[in-house]
Amino acid sequence: EVQLVESGGGLVQPGGSLRLSCAASGFSFSGSWMSWVRQAPGKGLEWVTNINPEGSEKYYVDSVKGRFTISRDNANNSLYLQMNSLSAEDTAVYHCARVRILSSRSLFDSWGQGTLVTVSS
Amino acid sequence: DIVMTQSPDSLAVSLGERATINCKSSQSVLNSSNNKNSLAWYQQRPGQPPKLLIYWASTRESGVPDRFSGSGSGTDFTLTISSLQAEDVAVYYCQQHYDTPTFGQGTKLEIK
Numbered sequence: 001e002v003q004l005v006e007s008g009g010g011l012v013q014p015g016g017s018l019r020l021s022c023a024a025s026g027f028s029f030s031g032s033w034m035s036w037v038r039q040a041p042g043k044g045l046e047w048v049t050n051i052n053p054e055g056s057e058k059y060y061v062d063s064v065k066g067r068f069t070i071s072r073d074n075a076n077n078s079l080y081l082q083m084n085s086l087s088a089e090d091t092a093v094y095h096c097a098r099v100r101i102l103s104s105r106s107l108f109d110s111w112g113q114g115t116l117v118t119v120s121s
Numbered sequence: 122d123i124v125m126t127q128s129p130d131s132l133a134v135s136l137g138e139r140a141t142i143n144c145k146s147s148q149s150v151l152n153s154s155n156n157k158n159s160l161a162w163y164q165q166r167p168g169q170p171p172k173l174l175i176y177w178a179s180t181r182e183s184g185v186p187d188r189f190s191g192s193g194s195g196t197d198f199t200l201t202i203s204s205l206q207a208e209d210v211a212v213y214y215c216q217q218h219y220d221t222p223t224f225g226q227g228t229k230l231e232i233k
Contacts (some may be wrong), residue, residue, distance in 0.1 A: 044214065044226045044227045045163075045171065045227075046223040046224070047222040100176075102176065103218075104161070105222070107143050107173065107216060108163075108173065109182070110215075111170035
């Protein structure tokens with residue numbers, strides 16, 4: 001059974017930083033594209049970033065480019081999201097998701113429960 | 122970016138009745154390489170993460186009940202639940218997987 005468990009969320013002040021983690025199990029993590037998708041309170045879903053299995057290709061939504069960095073540790077089946085220069089607009093539940101690549105594009109076939117990031121003074 | 126717009130924002134359907142949710146993309150998501158539409162549907166039950174239901178507009182994910190079906194082509198798509206069950210109460214999202222992934226705003230489905 002695929003399991004994705006996020007951690008690291010919390011309350012942070014505007015301009016601050018936070019590092020999210022996702023522990024993966026039940027599938028070939030080192031062979032999978034992975035993603036972070038966020039959901040602002042009471043709102044819809046927004047793709048944030050993808051990373052390829054080797055960690056050499058990374059893609060970001062425009063609103064987080066230069067502030068967020070995705071990374072992975074295949075030896076420990078872990079995915080990370082380093083978030084810097086946070087603003088209120090980044091407040092959301094951040095889900096770790098396994099990516100299914102179809103014709104070079106992404107959809108998300110397994111999701112974690114998510115971790116809440118609140119940016120507020 | 123491709124903008125996805127769902128309708129309605131919410132609907133209430135009686136148990137055993139049909140539920141229909143619509144999704145429109147701002148440009149065609151027809152993949153010319155395989156003549157398939159790059160459109161997925163997700164279900165998010167209260168307090169749960171999203172669950173993939175359908176991709177390529179009409180291909181059901183393994184384990185998804187056959188009362189869920191997807192249809193449409195080009196820019197207009199529909200998710201149909203043929204006979205609503207209590208466990209189908211959820212928010213449903215469409216997502217295009219033609220380009221950088223984008224989602225619809227969601228449709229909240231309730232029991233009438």
